[in-house]
Amino acid sequence: MARLLIVGSLEGELGSAARVAIARGAKLGHAEGVAAGLERLRAEGADLALVDLRHDVAWLVQAMAAERIACPVVACGRAEDGDAAVRAIEAGARDFLPLPPDADLIIAMLQAAGAAPSRDGPIARDPAMTALLARVAQVARAEASVLLTGESGTGKEILARHLHAVSKRARGPFVALNCAALPETLLESELFGHEKGAFSGAVAMRKGKFEQAEGGTLLLDEIGEMDPRLQAKILRVIQEREVDRLGGGAPIKVDVRLLAATHRDLAQEVAKGRFREDLFFRLNVIALRIPPLRERPADILPLAEHFALHYARANGLPERGLSLVARQALLSHAWHGNVRELENTIHRAVLLAEGHEIGPEAIELTQRAVVEAVAVPAAPGAATAAPPANRVAALVGRKMEEVERDLILETLSHCLGNRTRAAEILGISIRTLRNKLQDYRAAGIAVPAAPGQVTPPLPVAV
Numbered sequence: 080m081a082r083l084l085i086v087g088s089l090e091g092e093l094g095s096a097a098r099v100a101i102a103r104g105a106k107l108g109h110a111e112g113v114a115a116g117l118e119r120l121r122a123e124g125a126d127l128a129l130v131d132l133r134h135d136v137a138w139l140v141q142a143m144a145a146e147r148i149a150c151p152v153v154a155c156g157r158a159e160d161g162d163a164a165v166r167a168i169e170a171g172a173r174d175f176l177p178l179p180p181d182a183d184l185i186i187a188m189l190q191a192a193g194a195a196p197s198r199d200g201p202i203a204r205d206p207a208m209t210a211l212l213a214r215v216a217q218v219a220r221a222e223a224s225v226l227l228t229g230e231s232g233t234g235k236e237i238l239a240r241h242l243h244a245v246s247k248r249a250r251g252p253f254v255a256l257n258c259a260a261l262p263e264t265l266l267e268s269e270l271f272g273h274e275k276g277a278f279s280g281a282v283a284m285r286k287g288k289f290e291q292a293e294g295g296t297l298l299l300d301e302i303g304e305m306d307p308r309l310q311a312k313i314l315r316v317i318q319e320r321e322v323d324r325l326g327g328g329a330p331i332k333v334d335v336r337l338l339a340a341t342h343r344d345l346a347q348e349v350a351k352g353r354f355r356e357d358l359f360f361r362l363n364v365i366a367l368r369i370p371p372l373r374e375r376p377a378d379i380l381p382l383a384e385h386f387a388l389h390y391a392r393a394n395g396l397p398e399r400g401l402s403l404v405a406r407q408a409l410l411s412h413a414w415h416g417n418v419r420e421l422e423n424t425i426h427r428a429v430l431l432a433e434g435h436e437i438g439p440e441a442i443e444l445t446q447r448a449v450v451e452a453v454a455v456p457a458a459p460g461a462a463t464a465a466p467p468a469n470r471v472a473a474l475v476g477r478k479m480e481e482v483e484r485d486l487i488l489e490t491l492s493h494c495l496g497n498r499t500r501a502a503e504i505l506g507i508s509i510r511t512l513r514n515k516l517q518d519y520r521a522a523g524i525a526v527p528a529a530p531g532q533v534t535p536p537l538p539v540a541v
């Protein structure tokens with residue numbers, strides 16, 4: 080369940096934003112002002128904070144940064160209040176939500192924050208997937224840690240949420256943290272929390288994700304990217320069932336079921352000395368491998384129909400079925416980006432389709448050859464045919480930095496904005512990729528949005 084914090088009065092339009100989020104299954108936290116909002120973030124955390132522009136958004140963003148609280152802040156206000164919105168964005172708010180709020184925009188923002196407020200469980204028709212769901216139902220009853228593996232976009236997170244929903248802990252919180260998304264120090268305080276005075280900005284005690292997930296489930300996504308020092312600390316939590324907040328103090332007992340997900344082969348990472356063997360064994364008590372979409376073809380059309388319906392409703396468009404030729408095109412595609420790629424393809428098709436059915440002309444399939452050819456930014460059309468020496472020659476005269484930027488942005492756009500997949504193809508860590516994207520944005524260069532992220536209609540720091 081997505082956790083949304085609203086800062087400001089619920090009597091006005093923010094109240095309707097709250098109702099939209101609750102109706103879509105989000106859990107709501109509320110504070111009248113920024114100081115109280117900060118208190119709630121320390122105590123409970125949130126996946127997304129919507130803050131009324133009439134409050135001091137900049138103060139909140141700065142206080143959060145000083146206390147290493149990593150939660151996206153979205154400033155909300157009347158569309159006319161453009162100056163205040165720009166100031167809030169400059170102060171570090173991630174986005175601006177114009178009021179009165181648009182339901183789809185709120186949902187999209189929750190999704191972009193990695194907290195899709197969906198009540199739908201995973202779709203599964205292929206025998207490979209129905210067998211997996213049966214196994215999930217079985218292991219959900221236990222308390223042991225579970226390791227979910229599978230290529231990027233196969234549905235590791237949706238399966239983790241489902242596991243929690245059918246477990247004895249369903250009434251407790253489900254908290255997810257992407258270990259690849261944050262720098263090490265921030266990740267550490269997100270996980271374990273801190274005592275007052277633990278570091279220079281730590282003006283108050285704050286609970287970490289383990290404590291926030293008390294009585295429920297904690298998903299550590301992309302655990303393969305975690306630094307070995309933090310791996311050791313996670314191992315200690317699993318063994319002792321207690322956490323040590325940063326800055327000392329007595330250990331705190333926690334009752335949390337741990338799920339971990341990764342697109343990497345952790346056994347191989349262990350063999351290469353990049354992942355602790357003892358932690359691997361602890362996490363791997365129950366292992367669930369989610370097959371790539373190409374290994375479960377019977378799921379393609381049911382998923383496509385599900386997304387077609389979902390995005391038609393979400394966009395207020397007519398509900399259209401898929402034509403026979405469109406179905407054939409979907410069935411014969413390789414889906415290297417897995418369910419996420421299928422979802423994005425159908426989302427686009429829903430927006431492009433005309434007539435009473437979604438036809439093949441609305442279905443734009445990513446060609447793998449194109450992704451492989453992005454190493455040739457100078458001549459994308461002729462790329463695949465050009466011999467290697469010519470490809471390099473075409474780059475002579477360009478700055479290294481520029482070529483790198485083009486390669487990164489092209490790869491990202493061919494991966495439909497999926498950061499994890501792009502980093503994988505580029506052979507760099509997702510953190511390095513994020514840092515570079517941050518630099519590009521700061522230089523005013525447009526960066527492809529992450530899947531599910533929409534661009535709000537007013538000025539935003541993209």
Ligand SMILES: Nc1ncnc2c1ncn2[C@@H]1O[C@H](COP(=O)(O)OP(=O)(O)OP(=O)(O)O)[C@@H](O)[C@H]1O
Binds near residue numbers: 201232382418422499
């Ligand atoms: N079986 C499914 N039924 C419905 N939607 C699905 C299913 N599997 C995946 N999705 C959707 O596809 C998208 C990608 O899924 P998810 O984020 O769970 O993948 P992931 O394996 O965790 O990806 P990554 O490794 O990149 O984080 C999400 O929007 C999710 O809701």
